[in-house]
Amino acid sequence: MSIERRAVLAAPSLLALGGAAMLRSGLAHAQTPPAEIARILAPSGTLRVAINFGNPVLAQRDPATGAPRGVSAELAAELGRRLGLPVQFVTYDSAGRVTDAGKQGAWDLCFLAIDPVRAQGILFSAPYVVIEGTYLVLQASPLQAIGDVDRPGQRVAVGRGSAYDLYLTRALRHAELVRAPSSPEAVEWFRRDRLDAAAGVKQPLVDYARANPDTRVIPGRFMVIEQAVGIPQGRDAALPWLRAFVEEMKASGFVARGLAASGQADAEVAPPAT
Numbered sequence: 001m002s003i004e005r006r007a008v009l010a011a012p013s014l015l016a017l018g019g020a021a022m023l024r025s026g027l028a029h030a031q032t033p034p035a036e037i038a039r040i041l042a043p044s045g046t047l048r049v050a051i052n053f054g055n056p057v058l059a060q061r062d063p064a065t066g067a068p069r070g071v072s073a074e075l076a077a078e079l080g081r082r083l084g085l086p087v088q089f090v091t092y093d094s095a096g097r098v099t100d101a102g103k104q105g106a107w108d109l110c111f112l113a114i115d116p117v118r119a120q121g122i123l124f125s126a127p128y129v130v131i132e133g134t135y136l137v138l139q140a141s142p143l144q145a146i147g148d149v150d151r152p153g154q155r156v157a158v159g160r161g162s163a164y165d166l167y168l169t170r171a172l173r174h175a176e177l178v179r180a181p182s183s184p185e186a187v188e189w190f191r192r193d194r195l196d197a198a199a200g201v202k203q204p205l206v207d208y209a210r211a212n213p214d215t216r217v218i219p220g221r222f223m224v225i226e227q228a229v230g231i232p233q234g235r236d237a238a239l240p241w242l243r244a245f246v247e248e249m250k251a252s253g254f255v256a257r258g259l260a261a262s263g264q265a266d267a268e269v270a271p272p273a274t
Contacts (some may be wrong), residue, residue: 038083040238041231042108047085049076050107054094054159054183057131057203057264058111058227071129071258072111075229075249079109082245094182096161102232110230113163118230123239125246126273127226128255132202133164135218136187136209141196146220149197150175157190157198159183163225164199171222201225203266226270247273 041047051059051068059070067073068089080087090107092098098110099118114124135156137143149156154175158165159182168177178193180186183200187208190198198205202221209215229246231238249255255269 037238037241038085040235041083041242042085044108045085046088047076047080047083048088048090048106048108049079050098050101050110051076051089051091052093052095052098052111053091054162055201055227057201057259057267058129060262070262071255071264074254074258074261075111075128076109078249078254079245093184094159094161095163096159096165099161105232108231111227112230114226114228115163115166117166121233122230123233123236124228124230125239125243127228127270128246128250129227129259130268130270131225131227132221133167133199133223133225134202134205134221135197135199136190136205136215137197137218139214139216141216143197143218146218146222149218149222154197155193155195157186157193157195159186159200162200164201164223167223168199203264243273 051072053059053061053068057070058072059068061067062069068091073089076087076089079085090101092101095112098107098112099121101107102110103121110122112118112122112124114127118124135143135146135149143149143154150172152174155178156168156172156175157178157180158168160179162183165177165179175196178186178189178195180189183204186200187198187205189195197218199222202217205217209217229242231242250269250272259265259267259269
């Protein structure tokens, strides 16, 4: 079941989490957005932000409070500050559940990977972080390269509705996808059911292999995952301002500092949008 731990927080208090005060110091300054942008993005007067704990590169639980921290939470806090809005975090344990909840109008802003399927209901900024999708296998596995996985009889665990689930659904021709409720559970299913591989974000798979020496990560990647800020379809008038905000956050170093402060310095800040 999805996690929907909700807390209405003023943006300044959010910025106090995870060393965020340091992150604010180097911000480039943009003009205060017009009031109509705030009304478009948050019709209720509160900016409801979906946070996906299934991607630990972008979001983590604060060990003391359980509140969201990481670069997604920092970006949400800065958005709330600039818009003069309180921020309400609505948390989930998988990207698929974020997408499903968006169809029910449960949030105003999300942090998800860009995908054609999701773009049917979500308007995206350019990416702010790019990460790699790869495979985890057992040390004894005969699979050595990314291309080895897509063969008849191979079973690959994925988190249902994740960016790599959506991508591999289109890309794989022979291997079978086994969809777990979330990305962490996909790794559990890989071990429990003796599947051939688990697909996922590179960083947490590398961490898992480091803690479990009987597993390894296949070198290379099957996709680049472009993480972006999204808003519901129909709020198009706010998209140019949101896109400009994301570009500023990348150029100013805000995104890089947010990644580093949450222990994710290996993740790559996306290049400027063209």
